[in-house]
Amino acid sequence: MKVSVIVCTYTKERLNDVLKCLHSLLDQTTKPDEILLVLDPVDELVQFYEERIPNNVKIVRSHGFGLSEARNTGLKVARGDIIAFIDDDAWADKYWLENMLKNFEDKEVWVVGGKIVPVFDKKRPKWLAEELDWIVGCTYKAMPKNKSEIRNPIGANMGFKREAFKIAGYFRSEVGRYGKKLLSGEEAEFAMRLKKLKPNVKIIYDPSVIVYHRVPESRATLKYAFKRAYYEGYSKAILSREYNLDTEYKYAKTLISSILRRIVRFKFSECITLILVVFIVFFGNIVGKLRLT
Numbered sequence: 001m002k003v004s005v006i007v008c009t010y011t012k013e014r015l016n017d018v019l020k021c022l023h024s025l026l027d028q029t030t031k032p033d034e035i036l037l038v039l040d041p042v043d044e045l046v047q048f049y050e051e052r053i054p055n056n057v058k059i060v061r062s063h064g065f066g067l068s069e070a071r072n073t074g075l076k077v078a079r080g081d082i083i084a085f086i087d088d089d090a091w092a093d094k095y096w097l098e099n100m101l102k103n104f105e106d107k108e109v110w111v112v113g114g115k116i117v118p119v120f121d122k123k124r125p126k127w128l129a130e131e132l133d134w135i136v137g138c139t140y141k142a143m144p145k146n147k148s149e150i151r152n153p154i155g156a157n158m159g160f161k162r163e164a165f166k167i168a169g170y171f172r173s174e175v176g177r178y179g180k181k182l183l184s185g186e187e188a189e190f191a192m193r194l195k196k197l198k199p200n201v202k203i204i205y206d207p208s209v210i211v212y213h214r215v216p217e218s219r220a221t222l223k224y225a226f227k228r229a230y231y232e233g234y235s236k237a238i239l240s241r242e243y244n245l246d247t248e249y250k251y252a253k254t255l256i257s258s259i260l261r262r263i264v265r266f267k268f269s270e271c272i273t274l275i276l277v278v279f280i281v282f283f284g285n286i287v288g289k290l291r292l293t
Helices: 012-026 043-050 067-077 096-103 130-136 162-168 186-197 222-239 246-264 268-292
Strands: 003-009 034-039 058-061 082-086 090-092 109-120 157-161 202-215
Touching (some): 003 012, 003 067, 012 034, 012 043, 012 090, 058 067, 067 082, 096 109, 109 186, 130 268, 186 202, 186 222
Parallel strands (some): 003 082, 109 202
């Protein structure tokens, strides 16, 4: 199986992160057949990275702006039978690709997601409960501890059979990240769409498929957490027009149990944050549904 790895970025500010990511891909025990760096269609940005990235990384100019457009452009250029994605501010464990590909030996496995470990520039905030690590784009408490079938992977660490895109099309840009607008859910929407069309395919979470995700100081703030929570609720309002969101309801029950446990243990900072995030997600969801009607 030929493997393509796609990395998308939109800013010069992440140069050091991008270089760390790319070098981690070049250092894999199983080498990718190609690495694509997809950039927003800005001449200055393209020239900037052309002068700085390794020669064996191919630069691709996106057909539009936003993460979904960049991913879709990469998909159209990629030659791999397996197409993997990693965030521009993440870096891969050296066994990342090797462990991911083992899952695709099962012909029924079409999508693989892996573990995303947060690495904070400073200390982890005391108020950030592990159940809320999705806020910083990472694996969160309540996800499986062992290899399991799941509904969808998290975008910072995922791989697909090429056939998945031939059958289900591409990522939907209206539910994707766009610059600093924190919409999310394009990978969830795609996975649910694929399952509708091919109910027997397996979508696997494998915790041995590991990437490390940088969490800068700017994301380790309550302001960012609440903004991310609002857009999470809004994004789910978009998805709920077409899909049943049972996974979210189960997660909500987990959060309620987590809040009660923290009250008993006098962990009030985490408890208050959990309550506020639940409320803000709910508020964002209501706003989204009202605007979409």
